[in-house]
Amino acid sequence: MKKNILNHKLLILVNIVFVVAVSVVEALQAILFKTIVDTATGTLSYNIATLAVYSILFLLSVFIFETSSKVSSAALNKAVMIDYKQSIIESFIGSDSQKRVTSSELISLLNNDIKVIEDNYLKSIISIFKDVLLFIVSLFLLLRINIYLTLVIIAFGWIPVVIPQLFIKKNQALKGKYLEDLERFVNRIKEIAQGFEVIKGFNIEEKVCTVTLKDNSDAEISKFKSDAFDGFQGAISIVSGFAIFFMNLLISGYFVMKGNITVGSMIAAVQLMNYIVNPLISISMYVTKIKSVDKVIEKIQEKLINNNIQDVMQGNKEFKLKNIISIEGLTYSYEDQKDVISNISMKLEKGKKYAIVGESGCGKTTLLKILMNQITDYQGEIIFDDENIRSFDPKSYYKKVTLIQQNVFMFRDTLKNNICLYNDCTEEQLNKALKQSGLTKTVSMHQEGLDTIVGEGGVELSGGELKRVAIARALIRESEILLVDEATSALDKVMASEIESTLINLDATILAITHQLDENILSKYNEILVMKDGKIIESGNLEKLIENKGYFYYMFSIGNNNSAMELQNIH
Numbered sequence: 237m238k239k240n241i242l243n244h245k246l247l248i249l250v251n252i253v254f255v256v257a258v259s260v261v262e263a264l265q266a267i268l269f270k271t272i273v274d275t276a277t278g279t280l281s282y283n284i285a286t287l288a289v290y291s292i293l294f295l296l297s298v299f300i301f302e303t304s305s306k307v308s309s310a311a312l313n314k315a316v317m318i319d320y321k322q323s324i325i326e327s328f329i330g331s332d333s334q335k336r337v338t339s340s341e342l343i344s345l346l347n348n349d350i351k352v353i354e355d356n357y358l359k360s361i362i363s364i365f366k367d368v369l370l371f372i373v374s375l376f377l378l379l380r381i382n383i384y385l386t387l388v389i390i391a392f393g394w395i396p397v398v399i400p401q402l403f404i405k406k407n408q409a410l411k412g413k414y415l416e417d418l419e420r421f422v423n424r425i426k427e428i429a430q431g432f433e434v435i436k437g438f439n440i441e442e443k444v445c446t447v448t449l450k451d452n453s454d455a456e457i458s459k460f461k462s463d464a465f466d467g468f469q470g471a472i473s474i475v476s477g478f479a480i481f482f483m484n485l486l487i488s489g490y491f492v493m494k495g496n497i498t499v500g501s502m503i504a505a506v507q508l509m510n511y512i513v514n515p516l517i518s519i520s521m522y523v524t525k526i527k528s529v530d531k532v533i534e535k536i537q538e539k540l541i542n543n544n545i546q547d548v549m550q551g552n553k554e555f556k557l558k559n560i561i562s563i564e565g566l567t568y569s570y571e572d573q574k575d576v577i578s579n580i581s582m583k584l585e586k587g588k589k590y591a592i593v594g595e596s597g598c599g600k601t602t603l604l605k606i607l608m609n610q611i612t613d614y615q616g617e618i619i620f621d622d623e624n625i626r627s628f629d630p631k632s633y634y635k636k637v638t639l640i641q642q643n644v645f646m647f648r649d650t651l652k653n654n655i656c657l658y659n660d661c662t663e664e665q666l667n668k669a670l671k672q673s674g675l676t677k678t679v680s681m682h683q684e685g686l687d688t689i690v691g692e693g694g695v696e697l698s699g700g701e702l703k704r705v706a707i708a709r710a711l712i713r714e715s716e717i718l719l720v721d722e723a724t725s726a727l728d729k730v731m732a733s734e735i736e737s738t739l740i741n742l743d744a745t746i747l748a749i750t751h752q753l754d755e756n757i758l759s760k761y762n763e764i765l766v767m768k769d770g771k772i773i774e775s776g777n778l779e780k781l782i783e784n785k786g787y788f789y790y791m792f793s794i795g796n797n798n799s800a801m802e803l804q805n806i807h
């Protein structure tokens with residue numbers, strides 16, 4: 237945050253200039269008071285018209301400098317906030333995919349936490365600056381009026397400053413609790429929007445409304461407690477400020493009675509004492525506010541800024557695969573749990589098509605995530621011909637290796653932008669990709685063709701079409717290796733078979749997870765890798781695996797409804 241503020245030195249300077257001007261003009265109000273009162277009581281002999289001109293000049297200056305100061309501080313606020321939010325977004329994009337925050341956490345951070353920081357941190361810093369100046373100028377002017385009054389202020393003015401500091405911890409805790417509850421509420425709302433059909437379909441509207449009401453009121457109660465505490469703290473500061481004010485009034489009244497100062501000086505002194513005590517109270521409140529958001533800034537720092545990916549590939553070599561991908565002793569576990577990938581060693585040949593099969597949870601997706609560099613803290617080696625994955629430039633690797641995921645994410649944009657992913661692509665490249673991915677018919681069916689807006693999350697496309705878009709994306713990039721995480725999930729058998737055929741006919745090395753234990757599909761793969769408990773326990777083409785009559789054959793038989801008797805023999 238500090239870095240984001242210091243990035244705008246010119247705006248800070250402009251702010252300082254206007255804040256100085258505002259503070260000087262405000263403090264001069266006391267001198268104008270004194271001049272008018274002393275003229276009225278006969279101590280000074282100014283002309284009333286001259287005093288009226290001074291007053292008008294004073295009002296004009298206040299208007300000009302206040303406006304300029306507010307506009308420049310709003311401009312600084314805007315610039316810093318753009319920077320800070322952008323750094324959060326960039327940190328999110330650069331974060332490790334395993335440790336990244338969820339979408340609702342990110343939205344909550346960018347809306348709620350940022351708002352708290354903006355209101356309590358940035359605005360406080362700007363205001364503190366103004367108050368410090370007002371304090372210094374007023375103290376200087378008061379010193380010129382009466383040294384004893386100045387000493388009284390110095391002796392007792394710190395009381396309203398110190399009191400709010402006693403409540404910093406409590407304030408921090410209340411603000412932290414509010415943001416925590418608000419995040420839970422935002423999360424709940426997101427779930428309601430996403431799970432709308434499930435809520436309706438399972439008739440759980442009432443239950444969902446009840447838990448939402450709890451989250452909603454928890455967040456508002458926490459906000460109320462935080463605001464109420466702010467109010468209590470503010471009241472204590474104001475009361476102690478008043479106490480100091482009356483004490484000053486009494487003391488300056490005493491000096492007037494003694495004939496040490498004039499009535500005009502007394503009014504000016506009281507006014508200046510206000511300008512000394514009030515900024516002190518405000519400064520102490522702003523310091524409390526700044527400290528209370530320290531935890532919020534720390535939270536953002538922890539969740540995002542410190543969570544940037546340590547790319548396993550830190551080299552600068554252009555990615556190239558001539559013959560063989562060798563995986564040696566690959567082992568991985570999620571956060572100290574048991575191994576999800578357990579000492580896998582295998583070789584994959586360029587251009588061949590590999591199917592990965594295995595029961596749910598055996599580690600198939602994790603294996604692809606490691607190969608895609610989404611998981612980096614694994615043990616073992618991944619070698620392309622004789623180059624370790626770590627020696628490649630990540631950009632060139634991601635250009636040639638593409639992961640097609642189970643759920644195809646679509647931007648709310650045109651079909652073309654969703655396929656080209658905002659990169660330039662020629663008509664020839666596009667047509668080739670459409671043809672190979674089987675999307676030509678889909679494009680011609682839509683009146684707007686490639687300019688058709690696909691709707692939020694691609695709702696206007698079928699499941700099969702979405703998978704084809706994912707394939708087209710890989711084709712546009714001319715990816716040489718396709719890692720496919722269940723390209724056919726949620727598709728009927730005919731569509732699944734069509735998509736698998738499309739994939740198998742591509743000119744690329746393919747490593748595809750499939751749940752389709754279908755003879756027609758599996759026979760097209762050069763090799764089937766059978767996974768169980770994080771290991772590859774069998775491999776070979778379909779014929780060989782059926783002959784083996786091992787674990788694969790057991791799964792294959794269930795998938796193809798073989799007789800119970802036959803299954804018992806195998807198992």
Ligand SMILES: Nc1ncnc2c1ncn2[C@@H]1O[C@H](COP(=O)(O)OP(=O)(O)OP(=O)(O)O)[C@@H](O)[C@H]1O
Nearest residue numbers: 334570571576594595596597598599600601602603
């Ligand atoms: N982010 C994660 N944190 C902790 N455990 C995880 C995480 N992702 C997956 N796992 C666990 O790791 C194991 C392997 O998961 P993985 O997704 O690789 O299995 P899979 O074989 O692809 O399953 P499926 O066929 O059901 O998609 C599972 O037990 C899963 O619960």
